[in-house]
Amino acid sequence: MKLITAVIKPFRLDEVKTALQELGVNGLTVTEASGYGRQRGHTEVYRGAEYQVDLVPKVRLEVVVDDADADPAIDAIVRSAATGKIGDGKVWAVPVETVVRVRTGERGPDAV
């Protein structure tokens, strides 16, 4: 099993969700996040005082899938999150040792 984490532009979330659902990925956890990469931030002005806002709002989504599904899922996220502009985000995957479904106690791939 693999944990796929993606940090994407907030307004692409719906497209990414749809793309994953089409693959049969049924669970997803989303967190509002802030950060910066090459995009850097922007400037805001209040009563003439300038503030450099370095941390840009992003959405961080996490999903656990079977090993075989990992690459198609990553591809789906990348395809649906891309706008071609700077700040589109990152996707990465790490191996997962075990997963338990709390309601039934199932373990491993069955719990995904």
Place this chain on the structure above:
Amino acid sequence: MPVPKRRAVTLSLCPHLTLPHPEERFPVLTLYSSAPLTATLAAAEGPDTGDTAWLLAATALVLLMTPGLALFYGGMVRTKSVLNMLLMSFVSIALVTVVWLLAGYSLAFGDDAFAGLIGGFDHLGLAGIGPQTLTGTVPTLLFTTFQLTFAILTTALISGAIADRTKFAAWLVFVPVWALLVYVPVAHWVWGPDGWISSSLGALDFAGGLVVEIASGASGLALVLVIGPRIGFKKDAMRPHNLPMVLMGAGLLWFGWLGFNGGSALGANGLAAASLLNTLLAGCTGLLGWLFVEQRRDGHPTTFGAASGAVAGLVAITPACGVVGVLGAAVVGLAAGVVCSYAVAWKFRFDYDDSLDVVGVHLVGGVVGTLLIGLFATATMTEGAEGLFYGGGLAQLGKQTVAVLVVAAYTFAVTYGIGKAIDKLMGFRASAEDEQTGLDQTHHAETAYDHGVLVSPMKGSNAS
């Protein structure tokens, strides 16, 4: 807003007035029942009901300005001390009301006790004032309540300069002391019976450029110098946390300001109408002026700029609304919007943390409005004094300048003294730890916004 002498009663049916052709009037009156006739006769002995009705409404309008100010300021601070900011305004309502009725009214509006500087003790606790007592054409109880709402707002205004870092207990001590030692004397000088600024000097301040705006602005500056800047001033981002709240507050202030300035005519008449119109207009030109500067200087017109510009225009027209014409009001508002949009940057250059720009908007706007009276006062409004542009020469400008300097110096100096004394006595400033954690949590044990799903179980209840 000088206390008017008892106005000549112009009612046509007063028994003691000699009417030129009384018999000509009666046929008209017989069209109505006898009820209005009786009411009219009784009115000659009591208050003017029209004036009283308007001033009752205006008083309620002005009272709403302080909660409006609370929202205006509350939106500008960070989430961790918004409740503290709101509460500083709300406790001002409670504290100032008590001291005003105990002593403030008597010292400000009682008969002059010494050289136009302070009123007497005759009306401590409103002694000698009943429902029948009149000031001008309105009940004195209403007049004192109207004036009270001014004292409340002026005191609350100061809190913006010392936002985010003031020990709440110190504020509770400061408010009543400041209201009595600073607000009350200045109110007497300008509006009290035989107050020296209106009677001897002859400077004009219709609704509070000196008493409200300059007094609160100069006092805010004094307190900033006593307690010092917020931790992280000029370094950390201290963005307003809720601009919709700021705009809502500005809207409520604007709404209430119509009662503040329109009510200062102390009657339901043409002067009230003119003041109200001038107030609306100056808010508009102030807003446009500020936005214009922002567009040119920063590249974007902002909501915060619009709210600030409207308030700057309203501040400046406060002393002038009843003494300038419509054109004058437009210029006063515009000038304040432009000047204040630059003045708010002075705190960064000169290194004083006037957190929410009480100096940049209220002191500077108040000075702009009070001085421009010297240029734009017109005899059609003042029935006497005229500014430079209306043929009055430089005399009025000179008087306005003296009044500005004296009021600014007095309020700054006495407030600085009060601030230092309180600081010595109990500490005026919250501890660094409390400030960094946020005053909402450390001083009030509350959180303004419950964003989270992580709630802990209840510990108990004092209410049960």
